[in-house]
Amino acid sequence: MKRVIHGLILGSCLALTGGCSATGKSDTFTFTADMPPGFAYVAKVTYVPVPGQSCKLGRYNNVKQQFNREWWAEYKPDVEIEIHRTRKGCELVLNGIDLEINGVYGxxxxxxxxxxxxxxxxxxxDARDKGAFNAAGESEFSGQCQWLFRTIGPKRYITKILDCKSTDAQGNVTKGRPFAAYTLDQLPGKTVKLKIKLADEEEPFMGDTWVKVPGGWKRCLGDSFEDQDAFCxxxxxxxxxxxxxxxxxxxxIYPGCTENKELTP
Structure with missing residues (x-):
């Protein structure tokens, strides 16, 4: 009930005055990210009708608001996200944010x-959610991304897959993707930050396709050079x-691209 009343008041205020609230507090929050060089995020913000409304928006009227959609051309780590907005006369409230974490390696x-x-x-x-703010109104959740390498095509061209996992307060990798949860009344005027670390070493994407040697990895031949799976x-x-x-x-030898015939014991 609290969420319904809260949403109706703020949603109406947003429609009339463009972002005020009944309490005079902000109806937006800042999302930002601390990422390795060559990394960027895309945020896709989902809204749903404020509870108690009968309005229904079609697919093209209730599109997700996107930030950094063309991240490779223009990227802004700090974005301001509305908690309430109005679309076709329908009052909407923030429902969640899908994050796309991108990295460039070539x-x-x-x-x-x-x-x-x-x-x-x-x-x-609940206790598993990462939704606490400090005295400065900032909340941070974190993750670690790792490059997984493999070969494709007749010339065995190196390509990489990005694998990102959540990390705990001590920086240990945990199960699942980077994740945090908040309540609506936590967010106004606050800052939420995603902090991504890049793993020190890359690993093969598939097991039993590379052999660890001094200085890196060697690619198994398989049945022939045309064997795309080429398991060892x-x-x-x-x-x-x-x-x-x-x-x-x-x-x-990957990643140094140097000759080394000595295998590890």
Whole structure:
């Protein structure tokens, strides 16, 4: 009931005055992110009709509000998100934020990878939710992303997949994607930050396809160079070259692209 009354008052105020509230408090909050170089996020903000309304919006009238949609061309880490908004006369309230975490590892347009995160808006929080604010009105949740490498195509071109996981207060990787949850009345005038760390080392995307050697990894040959899966299957003697994202095409050790025939014991 509290959420219904709260939403109706603020939603009406927003429609009439463009963002005021019955209490004079802000009806927006700031979302920002601290990410490694070459990383950016896209935020897709979802709204639903304020409880108690009968209005229904069609698919094209209730689109998600997006920030940093073209992140590769223009990126702003700090964005202001409305808690209430009006669409086609329908008063809407924030329901959640889908986060797309993107990273770039090469110069070509396709040399990038992405994973997801999420901010939930709930009526109440439980002990598992990360929704606390400090005295300055800031809340932070975190994650770690890791590049997973593999080869594709007839020339075994290196491509990478981005894998992002949530981390706890001590920085330990946990299950699930980066995530936080808040209640509506927590957010006005506050700042929510996503902090992403990049893992120190990359790992193969699929098991039993690379062999760890001094200085990096060697790609198993498989049945032949045309074998795209090329599982090792116990053969740690026959390897193949591969092509790096920067164009080097006679590499034998990843990531250094240097020759090293000595295997680890």
């Amino acid at each position: 110069k070509d347009f396709g040399d990038s990878g992405g994973d997801s995160g999420f901010i939930a808006v709930r009526d109440y929080l 299957n116990g053969n740690h003697k026959d390897f193949s070259t591969f092509r790096m994202p920067d164009g080097r095409d006679t590499c034998t």
